[in-house]
Amino acid sequence: MLGIVSYGAYIPIYRLSREAIGAMWNKAVAKGEKAVANADEDTVTMGVEAVLDCLSDTDRSQVDGLYFATDSPPYVEKQAASLIRAAADLRGDILTFDISHSLRGAGSAMKTAMDAVKAGSAKKVMVAAAERRIPAPNSDFELQFGDGAAAFLVGDTEVVASLEGSYHLSSEFVDIWRKPQDHYMQSWEDRFIRDEGYTKMMPQAVAGLLKKLGLTPKDITKAAYYGPDARTHASIGSTMGLDPKTQVQPPLLDAIGNTGTALAPMILVAALEEAKPGDRILFATYGDGADAFLFKVTEQIDKVRNRRGIKRHLASKMMLPNYGKYAEIRELMESEQGRRPARRSSLPVIWRERQHLFPLYGQKCQVCHNIQYPRQRICIYCQAKDNFELIRLSDRTGKVFTFSMDQRAMEIVLPKVFSVVDLDGGGRFYSVMTDRDTSKVAVGMPVEMTFRIQLEGSGLYNYFWRVRPIRC
Amino acid sequence: MESLKDKVAIVGMGCTAFGEFWDKDPVDLIVDAATEAFEDAGVTAKDIQAAWVGYTNQDNAMTGIILASALQLQFIPVTRVENACGTGAETFRGAALGLASKTYDLVLALGWEKMKDAGFGGIGQAYPGKWHPVYGAAPEVGGAVARYALAATKYFATYGLSPEEGKRLLAKISVKSHYNGSRNPKAMLRNRITIEQVLNAPIIAWPLGLFDCCGVCDGASAAIMCRTEDAKHFRPKGDFITIKASAIACGPGWGKERTNYQYTTWEETEAAARQAYAMAGITNPRKELSLAEVHDCFSVAEMIAVESMGICQKGHAKEDIESGAWEQGGEIPINVSGGLKAFGHPAGASGGREVYEFYKQFQGKAEDPTRQLKDVKMGLAHNQGGHPGNFVCGITIVGEPPSS
Numbered sequence: 001m002l003g004i005v006s007y008g009a010y011i012p013i014y015r016l017s018r019e020a021i022g023a024m025w026n027k028a029v030a031k032g033e034k035a036v037a038n039a040d041e042d043t044v045t046m047g048v049e050a051v052l053d054c055l056s057d058t059d060r061s062q063v064d065g066l067y068f069a070t071d072s073p074p075y076v077e078k079q080a081a082s083l084i085r086a087a088a089d090l091r092g093d094i095l096t097f098d099i100s101h102s103l104r105g106a107g108s109a110m111k112t113a114m115d116a117v118k119a120g121s122a123k124k125v126m127v128a129a130a131e132r133r134i135p136a137p138n139s140d141f142e143l144q145f146g147d148g149a150a151a152f153l154v155g156d157t158e159v160v161a162s163l164e165g166s167y168h169l170s171s172e173f174v175d176i177w178r179k180p181q182d183h184y185m186q187s188w189e190d191r192f193i194r195d196e197g198y199t200k201m202m203p204q205a206v207a208g209l210l211k212k213l214g215l216t217p218k219d220i221t222k223a224a225y226y227g228p229d230a231r232t233h234a235s236i237g238s239t240m241g242l243d244p245k246t247q248v249q250p251p252l253l254d255a256i257g258n259t260g261t262a263l264a265p266m267i268l269v270a271a272l273e274e275a276k277p278g279d280r281i282l283f284a285t286y287g288d289g290a291d292a293f294l295f296k297v298t299e300q301i302d303k304v305r306n307r308r309g310i311k312r313h314l315a316s317k318m319m320l321p322n323y324g325k326y327a328e329i330r331e332l333m334e335s336e337q338g339r340r341p342a343r344r345s346s347l348p349v350i351w352r353e354r355q356h357l358f359p360l361y362g363q364k365c366q367v368c369h370n371i372q373y374p375r376q377r378i379c380i381y382c383q384a385k386d387n388f389e390l391i392r393l394s395d396r397t398g399k400v401f402t403f404s405m406d407q408r409a410m411e412i413v414l415p416k417v418f419s420v421v422d423l424d425g426g427g428r429f430y431s432v433m434t435d436r437d438t439s440k441v442a443v444g445m446p447v448e449m450t451f452r453i454q455l456e457g458s459g460l461y462n463y464f465w466r467v468r469p470i471r472c
Numbered sequence: 473m474e475s476l477k478d479k480v481a482i483v484g485m486g487c488t489a490f491g492e493f494w495d496k497d498p499v500d501l502i503v504d505a506a507t508e509a510f511e512d513a514g515v516t517a518k519d520i521q522a523a524w525v526g527y528t529n530q531d532n533a534m535t536g537i538i539l540a541s542a543l544q545l546q547f548i549p550v551t552r553v554e555n556a557c558g559t560g561a562e563t564f565r566g567a568a569l570g571l572a573s574k575t576y577d578l579v580l581a582l583g584w585e586k587m588k589d590a591g592f593g594g595i596g597q598a599y600p601g602k603w604h605p606v607y608g609a610a611p612e613v614g615g616a617v618a619r620y621a622l623a624a625t626k627y628f629a630t631y632g633l634s635p636e637e638g639k640r641l642l643a644k645i646s647v648k649s650h651y652n653g654s655r656n657p658k659a660m661l662r663n664r665i666t667i668e669q670v671l672n673a674p675i676i677a678w679p680l681g682l683f684d685c686c687g688v689c690d691g692a693s694a695a696i697m698c699r700t701e702d703a704k705h706f707r708p709k710g711d712f713i714t715i716k717a718s719a720i721a722c723g724p725g726w727g728k729e730r731t732n733y734q735y736t737t738w739e740e741t742e743a744a745a746r747q748a749y750a751m752a753g754i755t756n757p758r759k760e761l762s763l764a765e766v767h768d769c770f771s772v773a774e775m776i777a778v779e780s781m782g783i784c785q786k787g788h789a790k791e792d793i794e795s796g797a798w799e800q801g802g803e804i805p806i807n808v809s810g811g812l813k814a815f816g817h818p819a820g821a822s823g824g825r826e827v828y829e830f831y832k833q834f835q836g837k838a839e840d841p842t843r844q845l846k847d848v849k850m851g852l853a854h855n856q857g858g859h860p861g862n863f864v865c866g867i868t869i870v871g872e873p874p875s876s
Contacts, residue, residue, distance in 0.1 A: 339592035373729060380726045402629070402735055404621030405678035408594070415678065418618050420728055420735075428731045438678075443629040 002118055003162035003295060005155040006304050008054025009269040010046050010130075011148045011256055011313035012037040013435045013471065014329070016320045018143050024323035025138045034146035034257030036320060039329040039412035040434055040452040043070040043130035043149070044080050044463065048087045048451040050149035051128050052395075053308050055088065058153065064122035065095040067113055069105030069129040069261045073098060074461050076180065083463065084128065087451045089359035089392060095122070103226065105129065106150075106265045107168075107284070107291025113154040114163055124155040131260035136184035137332055144229055146257020150265035160304055161272060161281060161295035167209035170289040173197050198232050198286065203239045205290035206282065213294060215280075217241035220294075222275065224249045224267035225284035228258055249281075255314060261285075270310040275301055308472055316472035318437065329412060338410055343457030350462070355390070360449065360465045362427055363388035371427030393449070394465055398423040400445045405438060410455075421447055421467055435468040446470050475751045478714045478874045480568040481703035484513025484696035487828040490815040491660040493690045498532055498586045502542040505692035505821075506582060513696040513706050520696075521576040522549045524566040526559035526583040527820035528857075531590070539582060556857020557767060558720060559583055560693065560823015561866025565718040567697050577698060584692035585818030595688060595819075616769065617677040617685055619859035622728070624679050624772040626735035631787050635679050642771040643670035644793050646683045649768060649807055652800060653814020655840040660689050660816040684771040689816030693824025700873060710873065711835050716850060717751035717869040719744045727861020736787075740863035741780040741856055748852070748867040749782075757852070758783050758804050761869075763833065763845060764852040765826035768811040777854060778806055781867075805845065808833070819857070823866060826853035830870050848872075 014036040022029035037046060047068055055063075066088075068081035081096035095116075099105035106129035113125035130149035135141035175193040176185050187193065202225060210216060223242055227233025230253045237248045249271040251263070259266055264285045271281050279297040284290060320326050327333055353374070355361045362373035366389060368382035373393060378385050398421040409416035417433035419441075433441065434452055447467040454464035486508025488501055496504075502525075510516055525539035536550030553562040563581040570576045587595075594615060628638035647667055653659035665683060673682035696706075703712045721743035727733040745757070754760050764783060768774035775789045783804055784792050792798055798806035809815065809829040812822060830851030838844040850871035856863045 340594075370731070372726075376726075380724065380730055381732070402622045402626035404618045404625060404680075405675070406615060406618035406621070407675055407677060409615065409618065415675075416618070418622060418677075420622060422731055426731070428729050428733075430728045443625065 001159045001162045002114060002156050003154070003159035004152050004272070005124065005158055005160060006054050006056065006058060006153040007151070007269045007272050007309065008050045008052070008056070008307050009148070009150045009266055009309045009313060010049035010053060011035045011310065012041055012046070013316060013318050014038055014320050015317045016326045020320065020323050020326070021143055029143055032254030034144070035148055035259070036326060036329065037132045037147040038435060039331070040454070040466065041132070041147070042074045042453060042461070043072050043132050044074055044083045045451050045453065046132065046147065046149035047080065047084045047128045047130040047151070050130065050151035051084060051088045051126055054126065054151035054153055056304070056307060060089050061091055063090045063094065063124050063126050063153070065113065065116060065125035066090060067097060067099060067109040067125065067127050069099040069109045070131055071100055071103060071105065071261050072131055072133045073100060083358070086354065086358035087463065089394070090126070103261050103287035104285045104289060104291055105261045107293070110152065110154070110293065111166055111168065111291060114166070117154055117156050124153055127152045127154055129262040129265045131262045133260055134184065134330060139184070141185055144253070144258045146259050148256055148259040148262050148266050150262050150269050152265070158300055159298055160300045161275070161297050164280070164294040164296055165209060165213045166291065166293040167205050167212060168289070168291050169201065169205045169208070171201060173201065173288065194232055194235070198227065198236050199239045202226070202236055202284050202286050202290045202292070205292040206240050206284055209292040209294060215294070219280055220247055220282045221279035222249045222271045223247055223282040223284070224264060224271045225282065226264040226286040227251055227253065230254055252310070266310060272297070272301070273309050273311055277301060312472040331412065340410065343410065343455050345455070345457035345460050345462050347460070357464055359392055360394035361390045362393045364391045371423070373427060373429055393423060393427060393429065394451070395449070396423045396425060397446060397448045397470065398429065398467070400441070400443055400447060401428065402443060403433065403441055405441070417441055419447065419467055429467070432466045433468060434466045435471070440469070476568055476572055476718055477716050477751055477753065478700055479572045480697055480715045481700045481712045481873065482695045482697050482715070482827070482831060482870065483703050483706035483712045484509045484515065485694065485828050485831045486512060487658060487693040487825050488691050489658040490689050490691035490818060490821070490825065492588045494588065496690060498538060498584060499542040501584045501586060501690060501692035502539060502582065505584065505694040506543055506580065509580070509694040509696050515578065515696060515706065517543050517545055519578055520545060520548065520580045521578055522570055523580040523582065524551050524553055524563040526553045526563040526823070527585050528554055528556060528559055529585060529587065532586055555720065555864050555866065557769070557817070557819050557822065557855045558857045558864045558866030559820045560826070561718070561853065561855055561868050562720060563824065564695065564715065564827065564868050565720060565866070567695070568715050568718050571697060571699050574699070577702065579697050580694060581697060581824065582692065582694040583820040583822070583824045585820040586690050587688045587818055588690050593688070615677070616859060617680055620770040620772055621677040621680045623735045623776060623860045627772065627776065628679070630734070630736050631790070639671060639679055639681070640667065641790055641793055642684055642775065643667045645768070645771040645774050646670050646813055648799050649811045649813035652808055653810025655843050656810045656814065657839050659810045659814040660687060661814045680770055680772065686769050686812040687816040689818055691816070691818040691821040691825065693821045693828055695824060695827065703873065712873060713831055713834055713870045714873045715868065716871050717748035717867065719747035719751065719867045720864065721747060722864045723858070723862060725862045730861070733861050735860055736776065738776055738780040738856060738860070738863060738865065740865040741777050741854065744865040744867045745781040748869050752869045754869070757781060761804060761850055761852050762848045763805045763808050763830060764854065765809060765829050766806050766811065767855045768807055768813050769817055771813070774806065774811065777856065781852070781854065800843070800845070808843065808845065823853060823855045823868065826855070827868055827870055834872065
């Protein structure tokens with residue numbers, strides 16, 4: 001049986017209300033809010049979150065591939081999937097690649113993964129999608145765009161949603177686009193896009209799929225599909241012949257915003273969270289054509305209920321107090337140049353430390369059994385030499401031993417909360433606390449690890465693990 | 473192992489005022505401090521056989537050449553030493569060892585720092601391995617304030633002080649230092665402050681605010697040293713001081729990564745104090761020391777250093793601070809000069825400046841008579857560089873010469 005083995009998702013903790021955007025630009029706006037990635041988050045870090053949520057307690061060595069879809073990768077040239085693979089501590093001898101340039105990427109990645117498992121070239125493949133697009137200030141896109149990620153493990157054993165079939169459509173229909181030198185998205189008149197694009201392309205792909213499977217729209221229990229805004233999403237549903245009340249999985253557009261490549265996958269995760277064995281779930285992505293998939297939920301579904309997924313991430317939030325805070329963490333405005341020396345980094349150092357920086361391996365001394373990070377030649381407890389066992393610390397929780405809050409650090413979100421954390425199970429980790437409410441930071445507070453951008457230096461994003469209050 | 477005690481004497485000292493000297497360069501600072509010391513000892517640059525020069529900044533000088541070139545020393549041995557904020561203590565140690573070994577008879581120890589050409593407040597990246605994406609780049613692991621603030625948070629939590637109580641306690645240290653500094657003409661900050669001002673000042677790194685921090689500035693200090701038996705040749709009246717102990721303790725680092733590191737004690741300072749007290753034969757520092765100049769780059773640094781040196785019992789700083797035991801006229805005056813808080817901290821110059829305070833107090837030459845202590849016998853100069861869990865500590869103990 002071929003299909004989805006596990007799912008996971010990630011929604012940044014910060015939300016911005018459309019009201020705050022309206023107040024900034026003095027305009028009337030619809031109700032709702034959007035998820036906003038913190039200043040230390042990008043599609044790689046959100047991808048890592050979703051992948052780890054999806055993996056849960058799965059043996060990571062069994063994953064044979066990682067296909068990552070995004071239209072907002074941190075680097076235009078340099079793979080994001082390899083970074084996610086490294087941070088998620090997946091094997092190195094696997095196929096990783098990025099799918100970009102179209103919001104349909106997640107569907108393409110899903111199809112490719114299914115084909116790889118079906119062909120027997122891989123047993124389990126991770127499909128991940130993340131988006132963090134920057135809309136132009138005071139544009140309609142600004143009200144719509146949100147950030148988030150989702151991930152699915154595709155395989156042929158312990159399947160929670162088996163693949164009934166898929167249908168793919170490629171079309172040279174241009175609606176939105178962005179040239180390398182463009183800061184922001186460009187688009188054609190919305191009425192043209194809605195009438196000729198959204199409400200035609202996806203229904204056409206879904207109709208093709210149903211015909212191929214000998215089914216009708218009534219056979220669909222829940223449909224998880226892309227739509228740029230709530231209104232267009234609803235009209236796509238009715239064009240496909242779906243009952244909006246019972247058959248359409250709510251699209252999250254007024255809660256997290258349009259998360260682009262990641263939107264349909266996130267809606268699919270939400271659908272799977274509520275699905276019962278036997279349910280038929282439609283999954284459809286859109287962009288330069290459309291991809292449509294039909295899944296049938298199995299009895300295994302109850303075994304993957306412990307994910308944070310959409311529901312728990314959605315409930316765990318902090319509101320940005322105003323547009324200014326949003327502008328700050330999105331770096332929408334040029335800020336005052338610091339007078340202190342610029343940050344630097346070194347690729348040979350990162351390369352030497354790769355096992356310690358990305359999957360966060362520390363060491364356990366084989367003589368005194370103390371866990372220590374970063375790596376040492378001589379044990380910092382008993383001075384034994386070169387006698388360590390590697391031990392992964394990125395999945396540890398811990399408690400704050402002490403902290404300080406630096407108001408003048410070289411950091412976008414101030415104060416920078418430095419935390420000394422005693423890890424559960426041993427070891428101490430010195431780190432920065434992110435996604436925190438400074439009024440609640442305290443000695444003894446429980447925290448967990450999260451992969452973030454630690455700094456930019458020498459033209460590079462330098463990723464590392466930070467801590468955050470246990471999220472949800 | 474022999475003790476250095478009383479083998480070496482300081483027969484002349486100089487110290488510039490400390491401050492933001494936009495019109496002075498490193499050469500000016502060095503020449504001014506050295507000139508005062510030369511005149512005080514009645515010697516000239518030609519008499520100096522070897523020199524130790526200490527500074528930490530890499531941007532405006534290199535090697536011992538800066539000293540030779542500034543003073544036009546002619547082809548004598550000059551050693552540049554650097555041990556972060558312990559640099560000053562390291563110049564004294566190098567000079568003392570050179571004399572005790574009888575390799576040289578008259579030497580110069582000079583520390584200086586020119587920090588105000590940098591273009592920003594505070595200290596920049598000064599840590600080695602600065603390319604390490606996490607552990608090297610100093611701002612990523614916290615500026616000095618953020619690192620010391622970790623200790624303040626932990627001290628409060630350990631000894632049951634609420635952040636408000638803790639901040640009020642630390643405020644008293646800063647108020648005392650400003651009061652002391654206000655009467656010291658060489659200090660950078662000579663304003664008196666109140667506890668309320670300290671508490672209402674902007675936070676730099678919680679829980680530490682602006683007045684919990686010392687400033688950085690420019691300055692230089694110098695000492696002319698010889699073996700004790702020769703000291704009367706330079707100071708026939710006998711108003712010289714001798715080195716009772718010179719100690720450096722370099723920690724193995726990684727304190728903040730070690731689960732048995734508590735943040736409420738400076739281990740390196742404890743170790744340096746042990747070395748120094750053993751060398752000087754001190755058993756009760758609180759009783760035997762006439763004064764202690766302590767590294768108070770931050771208020772909390774002074775509090776924990778005094779405890780770590782055994783001048784106050786661990787966890788009992790509160791009683792001392794509240795009773796005024798560390799004030800002038802108290803049981804053991806701490807930073808009667810005004811400390812780093814009032815002087816600012818030109819890293820390489822601070823160690824010598826602390827010894828200078830004892831030297832002048834011992835000679836009865838405190839510029840402002842209200843500052844003059846009575847019955848000055850022995851004093852301690854303490855500096856620690858780095859950050860909690862990763863210090864190098866230098867302690868120099870000086871005192872009245874042995875009765876001949």
